[in-house]
Amino acid sequence: xxxxxxxxxxxxxxxxxxxxxxxxxxxxxxxxxxxxxxxxxxxxxxxxxxxxxxxxxxxxxxxxxxxxxxxxxxxxxxxxxxxxxxxxxxxxxxxxxxxxxxxxxxxxxxxxxxxxxxxx
Amino acid sequence: xxxxxxxxxxxxxxxxxxxxxxxxxxxxxxxxxxxxxxxxxxxxxxxxxxxxxxxxxxxxxxxxxxxxxxxxxxxxxxxxxxxxxxxxxxxxxxxxxxxxxxxxxxxxxxxxxxxxxxxxxxxxxxxxxxxxxxxxxxxxxxxxxxxxxxxxxxxxxxxxxxxxxxxxxxxxxxxxxxxxxxxxxxxxxxxxxxxxxxxxxxxxxxxxxxxxxxxxxxxxxxxxxxxxxxxxxxxxxxxxxxxxxxxxxxxxxxxxxxxxxxxxxxxxxxxxxxxxxxxxxxxxxxxxxxxxxxxxxxxxxxxxxxxxxxxxxxxxxxxxxxxxxxxxxxxxxxxxxxxxxxxxxxxxxxxxxxxxxxxxxxxxxxxxxxxxxxxxxxxxxxxxxxxxxxxxxxxxxxxxxxxxxxxxxxxxxxxxxxxxxxxxxxxxxxxxxxxxxxxxxxxxxxxxxxxxxxxxxxxxxxxxxxxxxxxxxxxxxxxxxxxxxxxxxxxxxxxxxxxxxxxxxxxxxxxxxxxxxxxxxxxxxxxxxxxxxxxxxxxxxxxxxxxxxxxxxxxxxxxxxxxxxxxxxxxxxxx
Numbered sequence: 001x002x003x004x005x006x007x008x009x010x011x012x013x014x015x016x017x018x019x020x021x022x023x024x025x026x027x028x029x030x031x032x033x034x035x036x037x038x039x040x041x042x043x044x045x046x047x048x049x050x051x052x053x054x055x056x057x058x059x060x061x062x063x064x065x066x067x068x069x070x071x072x073x074x075x076x077x078x079x080x081x082x083x084x085x086x087x088x089x090x091x092x093x094x095x096x097x098x099x100x101x102x103x104x105x106x107x108x109x110x111x112x113x114x115x116x117x118x119x120x
Numbered sequence: 121x122x123x124x125x126x127x128x129x130x131x132x133x134x135x136x137x138x139x140x141x142x143x144x145x146x147x148x149x150x151x152x153x154x155x156x157x158x159x160x161x162x163x164x165x166x167x168x169x170x171x172x173x174x175x176x177x178x179x180x181x182x183x184x185x186x187x188x189x190x191x192x193x194x195x196x197x198x199x200x201x202x203x204x205x206x207x208x209x210x211x212x213x214x215x216x217x218x219x220x221x222x223x224x225x226x227x228x229x230x231x232x233x234x235x236x237x238x239x240x241x242x243x244x245x246x247x248x249x250x251x252x253x254x255x256x257x258x259x260x261x262x263x264x265x266x267x268x269x270x271x272x273x274x275x276x277x278x279x280x281x282x283x284x285x286x287x288x289x290x291x292x293x294x295x296x297x298x299x300x301x302x303x304x305x306x307x308x309x310x311x312x313x314x315x316x317x318x319x320x321x322x323x324x325x326x327x328x329x330x331x332x333x334x335x336x337x338x339x340x341x342x343x344x345x346x347x348x349x350x351x352x353x354x355x356x357x358x359x360x361x362x363x364x365x366x367x368x369x370x371x372x373x374x375x376x377x378x379x380x381x382x383x384x385x386x387x388x389x390x391x392x393x394x395x396x397x398x399x400x401x402x403x404x405x406x407x408x409x410x411x412x413x414x415x416x417x418x419x420x421x422x423x424x425x426x427x428x429x430x431x432x433x434x435x436x437x438x439x440x441x442x443x444x445x446x447x448x449x450x451x452x453x454x455x456x457x458x459x460x461x462x463x464x465x466x467x468x469x470x471x472x473x474x475x476x477x478x479x480x481x482x483x484x485x486x487x488x489x490x491x492x493x494x495x496x497x498x499x500x501x502x503x504x505x506x507x508x509x510x511x512x513x514x515x516x517x518x519x520x521x522x523x524x525x526x527x528x529x530x531x532x533x534x535x536x537x538x539x540x541x542x543x544x545x546x547x548x549x550x551x552x553x554x555x556x557x558x559x560x561x562x563x564x565x566x567x568x569x570x571x572x573x574x575x576x577x578x579x580x581x582x583x584x585x586x587x588x589x590x591x592x593x594x595x596x597x598x599x600x601x602x603x604x605x606x607x608x609x610x611x612x613x614x615x616x617x618x619x620x621x622x623x624x625x626x627x628x629x630x631x632x633x634x635x636x637x638x639x640x641x642x643x644x645x646x647x648x649x650x651x652x653x654x655x656x657x658x659x660x661x662x663x664x665x666x667x668x669x670x671x672x673x674x675x676x677x678x679x680x681x682x683x684x685x686x687x688x689x690x691x692x693x694x695x
Contacts, residue, residue, distance in 0.1 A: 044676040051679065052600055055210040062206060070425040080192065087195035088474035092467030095206050099460045102210060107453060110681040117684060
């Protein structure tokens, strides 16, 4: 197997699903590492927690940004131009910025973990 | 609209699609190429392909039409379509790619090791895919008949034939190029005419009353009512009538209609004076391309708005043609970066439909009454610019609209055919994939011929609501929650997705007529999404013994960066 997994070509064919597999023996894609150790568990759990925290932070910002808008527009029925401007043109840039912030954060979380594992 | 320009434009788009597809075919050699483009599609190409696939007829024509008829509240649709990708990025993108599965059923099986859940997910994918294909085919028919007067079914048949041929011949590799090409085509087809239209608007003194409510006529305008319509008047309306109003025939009579509801018969010509506000037509407006359900919006606008937001924000991640695309990224990091690029591309595109909607309110407000609001985007260049220039720009838009039908239909067909080939047809291989493609397209084509006049428009909204209540809980809990069990996942999908499906199907069938119950059924996402999540969690907690044995290993595979998979192995095998 090559050292860089990104260059591996993966063939996505497999045995026919309905004909060849015996019932009761579930098929499961092969994982390449044996993570069933305490060490592997700790790494994975800490990474998942960090990633979930980043995701929930951005999601909360999104909810705070978007959630009050319908109420606001309902409370100000005369502010039609504001509604046009906000919904038509002003929301897309914050969405992209939130996405970029999240990606940077998620990639940093992953790099931190890689560095941690390699340093040991 | 002048068909002598529009027909060549549509033909050119079809030919270009086939040619770009054939170019992909030359380099589509292996089965892996066929299904996932060998997972070597870089972020930029893949992002353009995802965006090209995602921007359907509802985006290209429907949003402007809805905004024209119902005002800025309808701009929540494009916002939701875009924000759905942000939610997808946050919770799903990278782990989904790292799961190494190809379709949603593959994901369900990999995570839960259960054939039953796999089959259930497959059934939902096929159902949602067909629901979404139906309006694409009908929209193509509508566009072609507006442009050329061709019969309604012809556009759908053309789209079905081209898509089946391209997908069956070239598979995913070929489709990737086609989709990327069509994103830029669609953006150009809306952007260039928009620039000319804005220039014309500036030259006209930049009138601003488009943003007022309701829209008004800028000049004396004769409106021909193509279908019987009920006008709801809040204040008296003075109008010249040539035809039948409230059962009484008039011949060029000037009338002042009192407030209340007035029935205008088919074929009546109304002449409105300058400055008259456009009366509200009481008929499912918005036309055939985007979800309508206007009447329930009036009863419960806030509830409906929040229902729409929830369905689009959470439903995007479960759309079958969106999900398949992520497997073509080379790794999880690329999948994330691709999603950011998609957000930017889609956000840029969605700046344009509101422009058409606002200009439509200024220059073509009568489309509200004549029932052709979806044609606003197609008709504006001719209306505002006129002459050969207007015809050419109109033809460009027509080509872009056809690109929209072709690209979304291709992606959906690809996803549905993938599921059919893997789970329904007896054996696998490229030949059976081609058979699956034909079946995937034949069913919605037959359905669109059968249900012709029914409001299948709501199918797009239905697809989002069903996807948000079934696949969103499956993906989010499957990726982030260790205690998910196969019975929990199956129960959650059935209860959430099933009730959402039943609710909207009941609304489309016309039951019940009015009231809060109607609003609850027409916008099910607000209760069906929590219901799906809750069922999945409670049933999983009730069946703790059924947590699949390898859950920890699978979750590690979902979340660990690719380079670490080998690192951890050396770490743990050499103590």
